[in-house]
Amino acid sequence: MRIQYDSPLYRPPSEARSVIFQVTLGCSFNECSFCDMYRSKEYTERPWDEVKKEIDAMVEYMPHARRFFLADGDALNLDTDYMIKITRYIRSKFPEAERISCYAMPMNILKKSKEDLLRMREAGLDMFYLGIESGSDIILRKVTKGAIAKTIIKSVNKAKDTGYVISCMIILGLGGRTYSKEHTHGTAEVISACAPHYVGTLTLHLDEGIRQEFHDKFGEPFVMIDDDESLDEMYDVVSGINVGPEDQIVFRANHGSNAYRIKGTFPQDKQDMLDQIRWLRQHPEVARPKGLRGF
Ligand code: SF4
Structure with a gap:
């Protein structure tokens, strides 16, 4: 039996080589x-017999698989006992499993008790990918994120305190030109307050299908930032992040939507990253060509 994925299927760039099980849809x-x-999807939780069948099938193809990603958009919404059943089964079938991860919203984490998070951790769930998007409450409200800075910080700290690795995304340009400073200031503050293990940047891209909805919800004229301004936002975020040596943050702007790539680890590489950005600001010729950017 081959796994028939329910399209579209998304996973973080760092899970490109992972085995993916769609335990939820949408x-x-x-x-x-x-x-x-x-x-295009209605949120659905897939029944155990289907999930089990796919795990069993994958054992035949990739018995030595080490990394697993549970799709779709927020598998952590699953009931704790069901998530434990899935992760335990994966661990029992793939003895070389090193990591099981999924996407999570701040609310998914906050809805779980500390005990639930610990039980899932013990069962073998290791890592969450969480979209911070912006640390500004004004922008979070305008993009209907369903979270505010305080809940984002609380959820990331709760996940870290219960033993999870947490990788967060922020979106350059999400506040447009008007709220650019508000966006970078709030985002740097949130990252400093919860110090996720990984932070990646994306750059805002609005597909035709949601452009109107985005503008309507934003509630006032929205002007997209250009490549120079996205670099300025990156500079402001990097410069505003302040963490101690005990809070190592791997920072990367390597997603295909970004015009420029940078990487480094806080706090030790902060100055180096700022220097990289200053250099890039003088060299627009190294920007990723627009036609090669993808969200
Ligand atoms: S960004 Fe929002 S709508 Fe999209 S998958 Fe995450 S929580 Fe769902």
Whole structure:
């Protein structure tokens, strides 16, 4: 039996080589105005017999698989006992399994008790990918994210305190030109307050299908930032992040939507990253060609 994925299927770039099991379909929230990933799907939790059949089938093809990603948009919305059943079964069938991860919204994490998070961790769930998007409450409200800075910080800290690795995304340009400073200031503050293990940047891209909805929800004229301004936003975010040596943050702008790539680890590489950005600002010729950018 081959796995027939329910399209579209998304996973973080760092899970490109992972085995993917779709334990849910769609996103239980599906309201963020900048995201059309799961607009074509109704949120569904897949029954155990289907999930089990696919895990069993994958053992035949990839018995030595080490990394697993549970799709779709927020598998952490699953009931704790069901998630434990899935992760335990994967671990029992793939003895070389090193990591099981999924997407999570701040609310998914906050809805779980500390005990639930610990039980899932013990069962073998290791890592969450969480979209911070912006640390500004004004922008989070305008893009209908369903979270505010305080809940994002609380959820990331709760996940870290219960032993999870947490990788977060922020979106350059999400506040447009008007709220650019508000966006970078709030985002740097949130990252400093919760110090996720990984932070990746994306750059706002609005597909035709959701452009109007995004503008309507934003509630006032929205002007997209250009490549120079996205670099300026990156500079402001990097420069505003302040963490101690005990809070190592791997920072990367390597997603295909970004015009420029940078990487480094806070706090030790902060100055180096700022120097990289200053250099890039003088060398627009190294920007990723627009036709090669993807969201
Ligand atoms: S950004 Fe995440 S939470 Fe928001 S609609 Fe998309 S998948 Fe759902």
